[in-house]
Amino acid sequence: MRPAILFPLFRPLAGLPGLGAKLARLAERLAGPHAVDLLWHLPSGLIDRRFAPKIAEAPGGRIATLTVRVDGHAPPAAPRHPYKVRCTDETGVLELVYFHARGEWIQRQLPQGRTVVVSGRVEWFHDTLQMTHPDAVVPVEERAGIETVEPVYPMTAGLPAKTLRKAIRTVLDDLPDLAEWQDAAWLARQRWPAWRDAVRSAHTPTEEADLTPSAPARRRLAYDELLANQLALALVRLQQRRLSGRAVAGDGRLRARVAAALPFALTGAQQRALAEIDADMAADRRMLRLLQGDVGSGKTVVALMAMLNAVEAGHQAALMAPTEILARQHAETLAPLCWAAGVEIAVLTGREKGRARSRVLERAASGELPLVVGTHALFQEEVAFRDLALAVIDEQHRFGVHQRLQLSGKGRAVDVLVMTATPIPRTLTLTAYGDMEVSRLTEKPPGRQPVQTVTVALDRLEEVAAGIRRKVGEGARVYWVCPLVDESEQLDLAAATERHAYLRALFGDRVGLVHGKMKGTDKDAVMAAFAEGRLDVLVATTVIEVGVNVPEATVMVVEHAERFGLAQLHQLRGRVGRGDKPSTCLLLFDPHLTETARRRLKTLRETEDGFVIAEEDLRLRGAGELLGTRQSGLPEFRLADLAEHDDLLAAARDDARLIVERDADLQSPRGQALRTLLYLFERDAAARTLRSG
Incomplete structure (x- = not known):
């Protein structure tokens, strides 16, 4: 259960002042559904309203805050002309210019004879200083309210910036005082503020340097997010290790037939990967391994050999692909090799209907069918295996961790092999797959043309x-x-x-x-x-x-x-x-x-080296866009920028490892605070793996 102290941060946006149902939908599209999402929506710029010159000294093109007296109104002479308000101070004249505005409203805002403070961008037009549609107009006694630095947020059409700022201010005013989850010595060494101060500081920048990833408040928050990510992965990994596995070791007879049927010998990299997979499967803890290989490096053959290892030992194996095209293609590629080994393989996607589908389901459930290739359809409830020992998941970045766990839940102590043809930079491998061992295929099979x-x-x-x-x-x-x-x-x-x-x-x-x-x-x-x-x-x-x-x-x-x-x-x-x-x-x-x-x-x-390309892609675009797909299944970091904060990622990984070694159930005072951190960054699934306490 999420700790009660966080309830205010997880209230829906529609409950915040100024955000009715319609604007809340726009704010949700921009930041996310909960109040806490507004905290992670950091400013991208600032407007400095502290510059307060006299009229004669105001340079054109700058934001200025001026104290002036309202001298008179000049309504438009024709419908398309602007409404002008003449203001003065002891050094000159300022014209406030409004297009398509209602005269009564302007007269209420700016009654003649009143001294007011106006703020906005000024320009010289002929010899007169003008301010078109001032950003702020207040009586002189309220001057302190606008002579500040105003954060500028990334926006979406239809949501007024003022409304968003007001909603964010409300959340900042209600920030709970959370127990410190950072290691005290590390926090002191980094000279970082406490969490609540860091959030407030990140939303109230006073100069450009406060907007950079290296600003202390932003580094602190980035580290919090990375620590939540690394701790969640470490806990999931620990949970996997605690679950008893089973040793799966075939006698090699089916794999020998496939090797003989292949038109080429396996590369050194394929043989190394297979040795690592065989060792994992033979151990009595569950395998969770990532097989990374560039396009055309021969992952599918490695996957088949691993699946045949399970079949030789009398079990079943399943291969899941993200699309129907890919599932069918895997089946077509594997069919002749399975035929050579004398092993049957079947396809199960959303398209199989009626008798054909029922037949596959019956034979998988009875154990008569050793190998099944499919799409998400394999997750469905009616799909059962008599004895699933290995689940292979292709193009892992299209699936989330929970789907990985769903498929491995179709059997007892199922080993999981995850494959991706998208080379992933080392930093991202840590954030997305830190709960796995990694094998890399770095050679292309013989005969491949450049x-x-x-x-x-x-x-x-x-x-x-x-x-x-x-x-x-x-x-x-x-x-x-x-x-x-x-x-x-x-x-x-x-x-x-x-x-x-x-x-x-x-x-x-x-x-x-x-x-x-x-x-x-x-x-x-x-x-x-x-x-x-x-x-x-x-x-x-x-x-x-x-x-x-x-x-x-x-x-x-x-x-x-x-x-x-x-x-x-x-x-x-x-x-x-x-x-x-x-x-x-x-x-x-x-x-x-x-x-x-x-x-x-x-x-x-x-x-043509995918790993070189992936590292360069991370440098050029940052992690958020890295795989070119929003649905990449890679964690979307809101505060951490992996290209800028990779030193923090390494530190978070070490910290998470130590935490799990010393206090795996997070029962100590720091452990309790870390539970709150996991819920704060919505790593609820990892928090739930902890024994309640």
Whole structure:
């Protein structure tokens, strides 16, 4: 249960002053559903209203706070003209300018003869100082209320900045006094403020330096968030270790048959990964291992060998993929190898219906079916296994930790192997997979061709199309990936449909289209037509990014490459170069490139090493966007910036390890405070693994 002291921070936004149901929805889209989310929504700028010159000394273009006397009103002479209010001090004249404003309202705000304080941006117009739509107008006796530094927050359309500031101030005024969870000596060494002071300080910057990741208040809060993350992972890992496992060790006969059927020998990296997996499975504690391998490094074969280890020992294994296309493709890749080993494999996705589905379910439940490949459908309640010993989860970043636990809950002491083809920088591996052991496949299987990467400006589209026509004439198959548009599937689809029509006009009806809005069966039919050579060109949104395998495809065109993340471009490039012919990746870019986009494209031209690319991507974009997908399953940090705070991540990891060694159930006074920290950062699942106390 969440501690009562945190209840005020987890009240819904609609309960805060100024935020009714409608504005609360906008604030929720901006920050999150609870009051605490506003605390993590830190200012990105500031407006300094402390500058208070006389009228004659006010420089144009600056925010100024002026004390003036209201001399007279000049209502607009025509409907489109502005309403002007003439004000003075002993040094000159200031005109306040209002467009589309109601005269009575202005007269109430600024009665003639009154001395007022006005604040806003000033400009000189001819010889007169003007302030258009002042930000603040108050009687002179309330001057102290505006002569301050005002935080500027990232905003969303329709939510007034003043309303958001007021809601945040309310939450800051009600901050509970929480017991300190940081180690006292470490806190003193860092010279950080207490938690409550740090939050208030982060929301009341007085100079630009207070807005940087290195400001003491921001570093303290970033460390709190990283410690919550690392402690949660350490507790989940400990929980996994405490759960009794079981030793699973096959005799190698099925794996020997697969090895004999493979057209190539396993690489050194594959053999090392398999040795680590075998050792984990043979131990009597549960395996939780991440298999990281670049596109085309042969993860699927490693996964099959691990699954066969379970089958040899008389158990079952399941492989789960994030999409139907990928699940079916895994099944197709594995089927001939399973056939060689004499082991049956079946597919279970949302599309299997009726008798076929019932048959798979019956045979999985009876234990007659040793291997099942599927999508999220494997989580469903009616799916049962007689004796599931190994769960393999592909493209882990598309699934959360809870889904991982759900699948492993389908059997007794299930070992879990998680795979990703998205190379993840070391820092992110710690934050997302700190609860796992890691194996890396760093070599490509023999026979893989390098991919030549070329960048071309979009204004040369016709030349590119002519080059593609030549390639298709020589028998090549081509992927053409359309741009990401504003993260909107509707617009992505429009861009893809338009490009499909353009290419059909050039190449006739041997051009297909796949996108995320299509039915699974229709998508598969188009993919099959492309794989079998009935289509020459496949136009796609990024649905083809993960795992699609057509060895005959040798050209990848990515339109508006500057809109994609580095890791995502690397994934797309990995769709070609899978056969024995040389392959090309054309990155079409908008000539008006930002410096970051230019560096991104240069990195891709220079290297095919996914791990080098991932580290550079982290540097260029920060962790939040790293995988190019919002649903990346990587923890979204609100306060920590992994590129700036990686030293804090290492410290948080060490601290979490020590805490778990000394006080695994968090019963000491510091342990109790750390429980509050876990709930504060909504790591409730980890908090629940603790024995209640």
